[in-house]
Amino acid sequence: MPATAATREATLAARGLSKRFGERVxxxxxxxxxxxxxxxxxxxxxxxxxxxxxxxxxxxxxxSGGEVTSPPESKVGWVPQQPALYSKLxxxxxxxxxxxxEKLSDPDQAVERMLDQTxxxxxxxxxxxxxxxxxxxxxxxxIGLLCEPVALLLDEPTSSLDPRQRERLWGFxxxxxxxGTTVAYSTHNVTEAERYADRVLVLxxxxxxFAGTPAALERAVGGQTRNFExxxxxxxxxRGH
Amino acid sequence: xxxxxxxxxxxxxxxxxxxALLIIYPITLALMIGFALSSPPGKPxxxxxTQVPKGQGRIHFGSQQINISSYAKDLxxxxxxxxxxxxxxxLAAVRSGRALAALIIPADIPQQIQSLVTTGVGSPTVQxxxxxxxxxxxxxxxxxxxARLNDVEQAVSKQVLRVAVVDLQQVLxxxxxxxxxxxxxxxxxxxxxxxxxxxxxxxxVRSPLRAELGKVVGFxxxxxxxxxxASPVLGSIGTPLTVxxxxxxxxxxxxxxxxxxIAVIFSLMLVTLLLAAGMLALEWEEHAFARLVRGLVSxxxxxxxxxxxxxxxxxxxxxxxxxGVSTFVPLEWSRFPLWVIALLLAGTAFGALGVAIGGLARExxxxxxxxxxxxxxxxxxxxxxxxxxxxxxxxALDTVAFVFPFKPALDAVNNAFSGTAxxxxxxxxxxxxxxxxxxxxxxxxxxxxx
Numbered sequence: 001m002p003a004t005a006a007t008r009e010a011t012l013a014a015r016g017l018s019k020r021f022g023e024r025v026x027x028x029x030x031x032x033x034x035x036x037x038x039x040x041x042x043x044x045x046x047x048x049x050x051x052x053x054x055x056x057x058x059x060x061x062x063x064s065g066g067e068v069t070s071p072p073e074s075k076v077g078w079v080p081q082q083p084a085l086y087s088k089l090x091x092x093x094x095x096x097x098x099x100x101x102e103k104l105s106d107p108d109q110a111v112e113r114m115l116d117q118t119x120x121x122x123x124x125x126x127x128x129x130x131x132x133x134x135x136x137x138x139x140x141x142x143i144g145l146l147c148e149p150v151a152l153l154l155d156e157p158t159s160s161l162d163p164r165q166r167e168r169l170w171g172f173x174x175x176x177x178x179x180g181t182t183v184a185y186s187t188h189n190v191t192e193a194e195r196y197a198d199r200v201l202v203l204x205x206x207x208x209x210f211a212g213t214p215a216a217l218e219r220a221v222g223g224q225t226r227n228f229e230x231x232x233x234x235x236x237x238x239r240g241h
Numbered sequence: 242x243x244x245x246x247x248x249x250x251x252x253x254x255x256x257x258x259x260x261a262l263l264i265i266y267p268i269t270l271a272l273m274i275g276f277a278l279s280s281p282p283g284k285p286x287x288x289x290x291t292q293v294p295k296g297q298g299r300i301h302f303g304s305q306q307i308n309i310s311s312y313a314k315d316l317x318x319x320x321x322x323x324x325x326x327x328x329x330x331x332l333a334a335v336r337s338g339r340a341l342a343a344l345i346i347p348a349d350i351p352q353q354i355q356s357l358v359t360t361g362v363g364s365p366t367v368q369x370x371x372x373x374x375x376x377x378x379x380x381x382x383x384x385x386x387x388a389r390l391n392d393v394e395q396a397v398s399k400q401v402l403r404v405a406v407v408d409l410q411q412v413l414x415x416x417x418x419x420x421x422x423x424x425x426x427x428x429x430x431x432x433x434x435x436x437x438x439x440x441x442x443x444x445x446v447r448s449p450l451r452a453e454l455g456k457v458v459g460f461x462x463x464x465x466x467x468x469x470x471a472s473p474v475l476g477s478i479g480t481p482l483t484v485x486x487x488x489x490x491x492x493x494x495x496x497x498x499x500x501x502x503i504a505v506i507f508s509l510m511l512v513t514l515l516l517a518a519g520m521l522a523l524e525w526e527e528h529a530f531a532r533l534v535r536g537l538v539s540x541x542x543x544x545x546x547x548x549x550x551x552x553x554x555x556x557x558x559x560x561x562x563x564x565g566v567s568t569f570v571p572l573e574w575s576r577f578p579l580w581v582i583a584l585l586l587a588g589t590a591f592g593a594l595g596v597a598i599g600g601l602a603r604e605x606x607x608x609x610x611x612x613x614x615x616x617x618x619x620x621x622x623x624x625x626x627x628x629x630x631x632x633x634x635x636x637a638l639d640t641v642a643f644v645f646p647f648k649p650a651l652d653a654v655n656n657a658f659s660g661t662a663x664x665x666x667x668x669x670x671x672x673x674x675x676x677x678x679x680x681x682x683x684x685x686x687x688x689x690x691x
Contacts, residue, residue, distance in 0.1 A: 060531050073536040084532040088252040100244045101537040127255070143532070 011036050011151050011182035012057055016066035019052050019206075026052045029066070030208045032201055034151075034184055039177045041193035042186040044203035045236060050186035051081065053203065054153050057184065070151065074102070077149030081156040083140040087129030091120050091139055094128055098143045114142040117172065133160040141169065145176075152176060154185035158192065170196050194228035202232070204241035245538065245546045249520055263512055263558065268565060285382035288334035288343035289322040293350060300355045300397070307400045309351060309393065316344075316389040320382075335372050341382040343370040358401050413468045430468065434461035501566040502655045507620055509559040509584065510591050510647060514612035517551035517595025521683075522608035540687045544596045544680065551595055552588030559584050563658070572658045579657035579665060587650035590672040593679035594646060600686030623648040646675050 010033035019027040027049045034040050042050045055061040057070060058078040070076055085094050095114050099107035115121040118138040128136055137160050144152060152173075158166045174196065177183050187193055193200050194214040202210035202217065210217055218231040221238065225231040253260055291310075298310035316322075323340050325331045331343035345368040356363035369386060371379050411418070415429025428436075441454045524530040524543070534540050563572060563580060572580075595612060602608035623642040630638060642648040653668035655661065 055531075058535060060535050078532065078535060080528060080531060082528045084528040086248065086252060086527055086529065088255045089248065093248075093251065097244055097248050098532075098537070101533070 008035055010034060010069065011038075011071065012184065013069040014053075014057070014066065015069075017053070017056065017063050017068065018065035019049070019056060019061065020064045025206050027056075027063070028206045030203075030206075031066075032208060032211050034182055034199075036150075036182050037177050037180045038182055039174070039196060039198045040184045040201060041197035041199075042184060042201045042203060043188075043190050043193050043232065045241065046188075047205070048203040049206040050203055051155050052206075054155050054184065054186055057151075058153050071149075074147055075150045077144035077147060077152040079141050079144035079152070079154040079157055081159065083128075083133075083136040084143070085128045085136060085139055088127060090125050090127055091115070091118075091131070092124040094139060095142060095146070099146050102147050104146065110146055114146065117145070118142045134162060134165040137161055138165070138169070141172075149181065151182040151184070154183070156187060157185055158187070158189065166192075190229045190232045191227075202235065204236055204239065209239055209241070210235065242538075242542050242546045242549070245533075245543065246550055249546070249550050252520075252523075263516070263554070266508065266512070268558075268562060284319060284321045285341045285385050286323055286339065287320040287382060287386065288325045288331040288340040289316075289320075290325050290328060290331045290343065291346040292348040293346055294348065298351055300351050300358070307397065309354070309397070316386070316393075319385045319389050332370065335370050338372065341372050341379070342386060344368070344386055345370070354397060358397075409468055413465060430461055430465050434458055434465065437461065497570045498572060498659045499655060501563075501570045501572070502651060502658055503620075503624065505559050505563050505566065505584075506587065506647065506650050506654055507616075508562055509555050509587055509650070510620065511613070511616050512558055513551045513555040513588050513591035514595040514598065514616060515609055516554060517547050517592045518599035518602065518608035518612045519605050520550060521547045521596050521599030522603050522605045525603040526605055541684060544600075544683050544687065547596050547599070548589055548592035548676075548680070550592075552585065552592035555591070556581075556584040556588035559588070573660055576657055576660060580654070583650070583653040583657040583665065583669065586669055586672040586676070587646060587654060590646035590650065590676040590679070593676040593683060597679045597683040597686060600683045600689075619645045619647050623651060644675070646672055649675070 012034040013032070015031050017027055017030040018025070030049075030053065042053060044050055052061065056063050056068060058076060059070075059073045060078070086097070089097065092111055092115065095111040096107055099110040104110045115124050118135075118141075120135060120138060123131065123135070128139060131139075137157065141154070141157060144154070154173075157173075158169060161169060170192075173183055173185075185197075197214065199211065199213055200217060201208060210220065212220075214228055217235060218225065218228060221231050221234045223231075225234055293310070299308050323334055325334060325343070328345060331340075331345055334340040335343045347366065347368070350365050350367065353363040353365035357365060367390065369383075371383060410416075411427055411429065413430050415432050416427050417424045418427050437454055437458050441451055441458065444451050444454070521544070524533065530543075533543060538546075560580065563584075566572065567574065594615075598611050598615070599608045602611050619641075622638050623645070625638055649668040649671035652663050653665050653672060656663065656665040656668070
């Protein structure tokens with residue numbers, strides 16, 4: 001069971017967070033807190049501001065207003081939606097490159113650890129461009145974990161994975177959360193949010209509409225829906241988005 | 242930056258087609274330029290028919306003679322002669338394309354020249370038949386033959402004048418002439434005047450012949466004075482104009498060296514721009530840019546790494562190319578350290594321009610296309626001769642040439658290769674300034690997409 005505000009300090013927090021791209025408002029006055037060991041899903045329709053929110057938490061983009069509290073950048077793991085890997089380098093070479101750029105004390109040991117975690121040891125010498133999308137995503141996640149992060153941010157981590165790969169990845173992420181790593185991820189798959197997240201943040205048109213457990217979201221629409229996905233759609237519709 | 246360099250070199254190593262292109266392209270270009278510059282233009286094939294019988298090619302001028310057959314050797318140095326034995330064969334050779342032209346020397350050419358020289362009557366004519374299928378080749382053959390025929394004309398003229406001058410000297414000063422194998426003394430005008438003066442002195446004071454002979458002596462005086470002027474005047478006609486050439490601004494670069502420098506800089510520019518723009522754009526295509534600049538590498542360091550990679554590799558390839566070119570074209574190896582400095586700074590400036598292109602394009606194909614499209618006009622603008630355009634256009638071209646690295650790179654490397662003007666200092670400073678300016682532009686472009 002994750003810690004709560006009453007017992008522990010938040011790992012990630014946003015207060016009045018806003019982001020504008022010219023006239024367009026991507027985020028408007030978003031505030032929330034995420035605690036150590038918590039698994040939080042950011043869900044919402046297309047263009048809701050999910051990726052923008054995670055990018056700001058990761059330090060890739062600067063907010064237009066408000067403030068973010070997070071661990072140092074070197075302790076926040078970032079897994080972008082599309083694998084950020086060099087297709088001409090091998091699995092091990094990609095891991096080694098980022099381990100060196102992270103200035104880890106023992107890059108080779110970190111590579112070995114990640115090869116075991118991703119179960120890609122047999123393919124460590126293969127060029128990444130020759131791997132399946134699922135395997136590329138596993139390396140993508142592994143690179144985000146190289147720095148042994150306090151908080152891990154994943155943008156649509158399972159979008160290119162088949163069901164077995166998704167199952168394996170979630171098992172791995174739940175293990176990390178169980179060890180105290182704070183995990184926030186965005187997803188279009190609200191069933192995944194219901195199944196794996198301790199809490200969900202519902203964004204629509206840059207506004208944070210809901211922050212709570214999946215069960216609380218279902219209750220918020222009266223609990224008369226067929227499933228969590230129906231409850232989510234009704235919730236969005238009722239609020240005019 | 243070290244690990245990024247290692248990574249990019251690994252990527253290049255696994256892109257054999259790209260690397261082969263980067264190595265083979267400049268070397269091939271160097272070899273082609275070398276062959277083009279070191280090989281003399283090919284001699285045109287000319288069907289050659291002389292109808293002058295053997296031993297009858299001599300033209301006599303007084304006591305001297307010239308043999309026009311000896312000028313055939315000069316003609317052969319400019320053409321590849323195909324010796325034919327009839328006019329029909331000459332025409333057939335031209336019609337079939339075996340020869341670009343046919344030159345026919347008629348049998349009476351010595352007599353015609355002799356007649357023209359001695360009596361002023363005669364029209365010595367040679368026949369030139371040209372294949373007009375290819376206007377360029379026609380002009381090539383025409384010019385080669387006309388040049389040699391002009392030489393023959395000039396030689397005959399000189400020889401005639403030389404003979405005339407010798408004969409005039411003999412009229413003036415006396416000497417001997419050969420006739421029927423015997424030598425006869427010839428009394429000159431000066432000696433004739435002396436004899437006449439003695440004769441006048443020996444005559445009685447009132448002799449009527451004194452006045453008559455005095456007129457002859459007066460004529461001899463005038464003739465001596467006139468002929469004394471005539472000899473140098475005639476001699477000067479053989480070489481009517483002497484050019485006293487003065488060169489300003491020190492040494493100028495030999496054309497071949499300048500052409501080689503252009504080839505080296507063009508290759509350097511193309512390789513650097515393509516590599517810098519492509520490798521930076523690749524960071525976006527691989528979605529790695531955001532991950533890298535998120536605390537792992539600063540954008541400035543990432544740009545610097547691409548400039549070092551592209552500029553360094555291209556400068557190394559250009560040095561190889563220069564070494565290859567130097568086997569055909571004279572380059573001053575004693576100035577090798579300046580080669581390295583000039584090529585590295587040129588590579589740096591082109592690399593900065595390349596990362597600016599890559600930062601703006603962010604897609605490898607677009608960046609490569611942009612780099613390639615920019616290369617040609619940048620080079621041509623820098624190479625337009627100052628005298629070829631008018632004032633306003635020249636100012637515009639100069640401005641464009643000033644804001645891109647091609648012109649200062651050309652000046653710097655040209656000086657490094659040959660030691661000729663302009664001096665190397667200013668172009669090197671210019672390259673540094675452009676490297677900084679394009680680096681700033683690249684930084685802005687990258688920030689826009691961060």
